[in-house]
Amino acid sequence: MDHLLTYYECDETGHPTMSMLLSMFSTVSNAHETFLGIDKQTVLSTGGAWVITGYAGSLEKELPHFGEHVVLGTRAVAYNRFFALREFWLRSVDGKILAKAQCQFVFMDLTARKLESIPPQLIKPFHSPEMKRLPRIRRPHDLTENEPTHHVNYRVRFFDIDANHHVNNARYFDWLLAPLGDDFLRQHRVKSFAIQYNHEVRPQQVVTSVFTKQENDGHLTSQHQITIDYKECTKADFEWY
């Protein structure tokens, strides 16, 4: 998919935000489904929905600026009874990969709120290989114990909830990253990241975003956690340029 990078997908640095990058990946994923003839009705009729359990990816130091054309791509990598793995990339028009990520999905029964096996009509059209064991995507590291932590609370707002009645997966990145502070975010760029969604955040809840960060051997990293009443909902880490 060709995509014109707009100013509202980019922050003060002129480059796309993590949340918008993930939203673009969602868009190309939806377009892939639509292109293969899987429409909203087909998904709804199963009584379930795809749920993302985690992402891991990396970004080039030189990212595109708003006003530039980029190309979004995706590929269904593999699946088994309960899990599906998908790959995303954002490349320049001349073919250079600028950002890429892998993403793991499960399928959830929306009434019982529990995992169910992936309905064949939703996965067969992709012609990806069925595998007993899927490659695992990298999981985020824990908060480091000996570092001071910084807490910020966010109340879930009406407009944080998307049409799937979930807090937008991408919105989590704003909660995760904003506590690092404006100066840090102006001066650094994400090199790699991993995020894992463990427990759903619901409307009206107040989440707490905590992080630790340190520099070792020239590698600047941060570890993040989103909790509700001390229960972990989301864990993430980032390496920084």
Add this chain to the structure above:
Amino acid sequence: MDHLLTYYECDETGHPTMSMLLSMFSTVSNAHETFLGIDKQTVLSTGGAWVITGYAGSLEKELPHFGEHVVLGTRAVAYNRFFALREFWLRSVDGKILAKAQCQFVFMDLTARKLESIPPQLIKPFHSPEMKRLPRIRRPHDLTENEPTHHVNYRVRFFDIDANHHVNNARYFDWLLAPLGDDFLRQHRVKSFAIQYNHEVRPQQVVTSVFTKQENDGHLTSQHQITIDYKECTKADFEWY
């Protein structure tokens, strides 16, 4: 521009949010510029930037759902030395207009932070008529005096600031509307709106969002104001289905 409506552009009702609708309008506006050969460099070299002073528009009761294809359109209506008027619409693939808006732009010297006359190289390519007096877009009504008001404060976050170093014009809608409450927003849809941006909101500031609302002769309307230290930054009104 063909556009696939994604779940993250839509709220719990499954329909696009006001902020996303305005963002889509920005996208087609940018694409129009690009299509006519006006690139970012041409704009930057003038030392100025387009600034939106206000929108007014209306929406159909039946809006598209996420997962549907829609078509975005725009047209440069007219301009004079200081103002430019643009029209936007969102229509179904079979041609029904579902939302439309008019938008007034000025051109701002970014260093002096004041109005300047529109550089010819940025407006001539649109071949819109030059007019001494432009049609005025509808201005929002004031807060009503005899109604209780409800205040909510929002701190401007790093990710509210876009690549133009402004609070995203569209982001204002979340601040304006969220105070109406989740139940109200689930049960009502915007029928028409007008918004006027008077003073810029800057990073780290805390804005106060205030509204009044009432029903007269079956017309449900709300009037909104965003202030910083009691100074009006933005005024808006909405009529509701």
